[in-house]
Amino acid sequence: MKVIIAEKPSVARDIAAIVGATSRKDGYLEGNGYAITWAFGHLVGLAMPEEYGIKGFQKENLPILPDDFKLIPRHIKEGKEYKPDPGTMKQLKVIRELFDKCERIIVATDAGREGELIFRYIYNYLSCSKPFDRLWISSLTDQAIRGGLESLRAGSEYDHLYYSAKARSQADWLVGINASQALSISAGSGVWSLGRVQTPTLAMVCSRYLENKDFVSQKYWQHKLNLSKEGNVLGPVSEDKYNDRMEADNIAGQISQNGIATVKSVEKKTVKQEPPLLYDLTALQKEANSKHAFSADKTLSIAQKLYEGKLITYPRTGSRYLSVDVFETVPELLSGFKEHSLYGETVKQLKDLNNRSVNDAKVTDHHAIILTGNKPGNLSGDENLIFDMIFCRMLEAFSTTCIKEQTTVRFEVQEKIFLTRGAIINQAGWRSVSGVMADENEKDDNNTLPPLEEGDQWNIDSTDTLEKQTKPRPLHTEASLLSVMETCGKELTDEAEREALKESGIGTPATRAAIIETLFSREYIVRDKKSLVPTNKGLVVYLAVKDKKIADVAMTGSWENALNKIATGEMNAADFHKGIEVYAGQITAELLTMHLEHKDEKVKYICPKCKNESVVLLQKVAKCKNEECGYVIFRNKSGKDLSDKHLIDLLTKGKTSLIKGFMSKAEKTFDACLRLDDTLKPVFEFDNTGKKKSGKR
Known part of the structure; x- marks a missing residue:
């Protein structure tokens, strides 16, 4: 047997x-x-x-x-x-x-x-x-x-993979157990948690939060011209920025008096935008978070369900490429979707497949995530979203290049330069799949310009002085955090650069969601809409260890790179283990010499039931700490995670403002307020007409 x-x-x-x-x-x-x-x-x-x-x-x-x-x-x-x-x-x-x-x-x-x-x-x-x-x-x-x-392959072929897995498991034990105990001893009370990957990840969230919080915004002013010529209008913006409002207003008056703006130069260039690579797990999680506010853990859970339902290939992959033999099966995989409601026409028109995502050398244990060719049956709304994202990305990846003609026009008024940009799409290519013709950072540059030639003169109808402010880098979302985890803390927008740094990222595609969820479960971070915000407890830990080896992102990335080398037989697991033991000793010594200043500053709210100031906001609930009371409000309501503000409004006012995106049992979205009923349970409240905004409850 x-x-x-x-x-x-x-x-x-x-x-x-x-x-x-x-x-x-x-x-x-x-x-x-x-x-x-x-x-x-x-x-x-x-x-x-x-x-x-x-x-x-x-x-x-x-x-x-x-x-x-x-x-x-x-x-x-x-x-x-x-x-x-x-x-x-x-x-x-x-x-x-x-x-x-x-x-x-x-x-x-x-x-x-x-x-x-x-x-x-x-x-x-x-x-x-x-x-x-x-x-x-x-x-x-x-x-x-x-x-x-x-x-079947001999089990021994995977010995090195096991050595890598065991080395990772033991390293996490050595670092997590020793660092957590050392910090707890230094704190003098309570149980504190640190981890090999968990703590550098917390450090990235906290450092961004403090940078954002401490950022001092500076006002500056720019000029916008309102130009007209032969029925055409343009609004170029000045290249110069002014830190003084009075100076900006004086110059605006001089420009308006001039009356004429002259085209100094018209630069045109053809830009080829290659289709995006196929999804690996991290890319899928990032986009699902950006588009649908899904947590990394939720996306992985849905993808795993689609995999077990035979609809997509193995999701826990770190590769965005296919091998040649798998690529040859793609036309057959897609052929059954010619009647698909969203992408059927694209499937019919897709002929010569783009092979940018085909590279045998870049396929690791598993290739990129693609469909299996099986048609979905009754999927939930969220499952459909992830399935369609993977389907859309397949079609984009195998479509032709998008070709644009981008134009930059410089106007001159009194030696001041004003810029406007535009673009004409000559070949939509892969962008026609979703119909989105520009990325978020390109939208302002994607308008069509009228005919313009050097020396043309346009009438200045008026000049607006635009007041602007410098902005800090935004708080991390799960999408941006996954990006910097993947690239060892480096913020990169270039796809090729991101791919090159994958081997030294922290965590793996399969573990990053769990790492982020651990930070939530430890009550180190919370969600504020899409943003990740550290709690007081999380900041206490970060401020205590931010200069210690345990929080060093680059060092953690080097360990992950070493684990990858163990898996391929390029490095000896015993040598790695010795290095981790030395590291564990060093971080333990560092943590034992410090004194952790902490106190429980978790904000408490009046409990609607027992009337004590005893309700605290936790990851999944708002909970009364009075054991005799036990009042609780769960964050998740009809598929929607309530924000801290929603919970605070319920506790302090008994009612929230309008909340969008609840999901009915029929898997349709609707908008409603929440209020506490006579039994102090949160119930839906709709507008005065009693009609839902959309869908059914």
């Missing part, structure tokens, strides 16, 4: 259907010489310090550097103690019995670093020595599963 172990029951069922294992048992499926069982994610992990005889936070115990890391089953919290999860223990017993009876194991956990670790930790915990092969596939279609089973 052969045992196939998958990462989830749903994947196990898909594989079982292919191999003919139709008999259902407790914890596995059986038939046709196979038993297909499953994990529930990480069933086994690294033991906590207590398993090494170390209890409590004591300075003399640090740094904790186990000679051999112990593996234990997943634990859950019962009261104040952690105990083995009964469900985990039951499934491990099933897996042990199957492994003992089988001749060979087929590993079908997710084909990536974490999937490899999930299996190997189970395999090692059970002290199994049975031979195993690897099923390595990029989609869960029947065709992909069959093909993968026909071309």
Whole structure:
């Protein structure tokens, strides 16, 4: 008998259907010489310090550097103690019995670093020595599963991937455990959390927040001409900026008196805009956050569901390219979508596919995210959005170049230069797929200009003095944070530069969402609409460690680069481990010598129920800290996460202003206010006519 172990029951069922294992048992499926069982994610992990005889936070115990890391089953919290999860223990017993009876194991956990670790930790915990092969596939279609089973690879081919995964797991333990205990000791009270990737990520959020908060805006003035000639009008803006309003007004008067603006130069250039690359997970998460305000975690969750539904390929990929052999299948994948309501016509017109996203050398463990060719059935509204984003990006990536003729015109008045820009699209190319002809930063330059030649004279009808202000860099959103995590803190707009720095980013496409969610769960950051804002607790941690090695983004990026080299066999895992032990010792020493100044400054609000000043805003709820009361308002209401302001309005006024974007059970959006009813529960309130803004509840 052969045992196939998958990462989830749903994947196990898909594989079982292919191999003919139709008999259902407790914890596995059986038939046709196979038993297909499953994990529930990480069933086994690294033991906590207590398993090494170390209890409590004591300075003399640090740094904790186990000679051999112990593996234990997943634990859950019962009261104040952690105990083995009964469900985990039951499934491990099933897996042990199957492994003992089988001749060979087929590993079908997710084909990536974490999937490899999930299996190997189970395999090692059970002290199994049975031979195993690897099923390595990029989609869960029947065709992909069959093909993968026909071309299984020796498990040993993935030893280096496992060494990388184990090195990452142990590094996170060494840094997280030692740094967190050291900081908690320095603080004198409370439990504080630091992490190898978590803390540099927090540092990027906090440093941007403080930079934004401390920014002193400066006023400046520019002139805008209102020009006319033969029925045409233009409004070029001055090249010069003035810091003094009086000077700006004086010059505006002189310009207006002149009456004529002369075209000094007309510069035209043809610009070719290549289509965007296909999505990897980070690119998909960034765009879903920008367009739909989805969190990185939500996008990953939806993409995983589409993958398990056989609609898209493996989502946890870091590559934006296809191999040549996969590229050859794209026309067939798209052929079934000729009647698609949004993109059917584009599919019909797509002939010679652009191969910019094709590069065998840049395909890592998995290629970019694409459709499998299967048509979706009844998807939820959010699932449809992500599916259509991936579909649209495929069509864009394989479409022709967008060609624009960009024009820059310089007008001169009394030796002052005024600029206006325009563009004509000669070939829409890939931009015709979505119909968006310019990026956000190009929109002002995308207007069509009238015929203009050097020496032309235009009448100055009036001159406006525009008051402007310098602006700080905006607070991080999840999209911008994912970008700087990907490029090791560097803010890059050029796609090629971003791709080049991927190997030294912090975290991986598969883990960045979880890292951001950890910062929320630790109550280090909160969302304010799309922006990420540190809490007082988060700022206390940041200010304490900002100059320490634990917050060094570049160093964390170098560790990630090293892990990638371990996975390819270019670096020895033992050498990496020694380096991490030295690093853990250094950061522990740094943190133990400092004194953490902190106090609980979480703002509290009057509880509508018990009338005490005891309600605090947490990541998922507004909660009364009075244990006898227990009043709570959940942030998520009909698919919409309420902001801090919404919760504060409910607590202080009993009602919010109009909130947009609730989702009904029929998956239609609607707008409404929220108010507390007689039982203090938040309920919808619509306008006086009783009509919803859109959709149904």
